[in-house]
Amino acid sequence: MTDVPDTDPPNARLSTTRPSGTDASDAxxxxxxxxxxxxxxxMLEGWLAQGVSGGRIAVSDPQPSPALTALCRAGGxxxxxxxxxxxxxxVLAIKPQALEASAPAIASWAGPGTAVVSILAGRTLADLAARFPRAAGCVRAMPNLPASVGRGITGFASDGRLSPEAVLRAERWLGAVGRVERLAHEGEIDMVTAVSGxxxxxVFLLAEALARAGERLGLSPDLxxxxxxxxxxxxxELLHRQPDVPPxxxxxxxxxxxxxxxxxxxVLMADDALGPLLDRAVEAAFRRAQELSR
Ligand SMILES: NC(=O)c1ccc[n+]([C@@H]2O[C@H](COP(=O)([O-])OP(=O)(O)OC[C@H]3O[C@@H](n4cnc5c(N)ncnc54)[C@H](OP(=O)(O)O)[C@@H]3O)[C@@H](O)[C@H]2O)c1
Structure with missing residues (x-):
């Protein structure tokens, strides 16, 4: 357990389900x-950095790190x-394999007005709906690692039962760590996983491969x-700063x-080079994502 005690009175501020606006500023x-x-x-850091009141947020994590405990305490x-x-x-952000064990305990947080938003890889909307039968509906999302620096991109699909306001709320919570894309249907989640997930x-491999190629030319490994x-x-960074200029x-x-x-x-753009290679790589990731979703 943590070495920093959590002195928040249990559920002191997060006590009711309140009417929700659609504007982040007064939500x-x-x-x-x-x-x-x-x-x-x-995501928690993103919410607090955006100025969301800590009184609207509760966190469940059985073994919180000292850093998490301190963040929660500082943010209220x-x-x-x-x-x-x-x-x-x-918002479900546990490992997919932890869902079985934790769903019954979490389920009491989900009432008829609750949207369940999952970022769990491979967990389908039908699976989520079965585990949270009292919830208003479910959203399945796929963020990516740059979310940890606020520059992620998340694709999400909802199961069609949620109100437009509830979907907007889900989008807003997901959007704290980067851009958000609404998907046409759940099947696109596996495609998003293969591309941006x-x-x-x-891209890290590209940096590695460039370094290896430089080494082969005679540069020192470090350089x-x-x-x-x-x-x-x-x-x-150039792509980031020029969003309207195509790559x-x-x-x-x-x-x-x-x-x-x-x-x-x-060489890179030859008929049998990078384009077809990435096609095959992304297809392999897509097939694997489909297998994991079954
Ligand atoms: N990382 C990515 O790039 C990425 C991208 C897309 C989607 N995702 C999805 O995001 C989810 C989380 O991934 P992650 O990389 O953030 O994993 P992670 O760092 O292991 O975080 C999971 C957290 O959940 C806690 N936890 C475990 N059981 C719990 C329970 N019963 N109730 C509440 N909290 C519990 C864990 O605590 P302990 O450490 O003490 O077990 C840990 O703090 C996964 O489902 C993954 O598929 C991740």
């Missing part, structure tokens, strides 16, 4: 975050309060690693005809 709806590890902890967030009244939104690892990392970092335009802008970049791109 008063309540949320329970179940699991405050890497992803859940980032109720940590591990007993369930007294259902919340408006229940797993995508950060593909090559620094070049690979800084190149991916900087290019990502292809940024690429063309740095490619002089007959120059060094053009020589490399001729």
């Amino acid at each position: 008063r709806d309540t949320v329970l975050l179940v699991g405050a590890g890497r992803m859940g902890g980032s 967030v109720a940590l591990n309060p007993p369930a007294v009244h259902p919340v408006d939104t229940l 797993s995508g950060p690892a593909y 090559a690693a620094r070049l690979g990392r800084a190149t991916v970092e900087g290019a990502g 292809a335009t940024l690429r063309q802008n740095v490619t002089s005809p007959g120059g060094t970049t053009a020589a490399a791109l001729a």
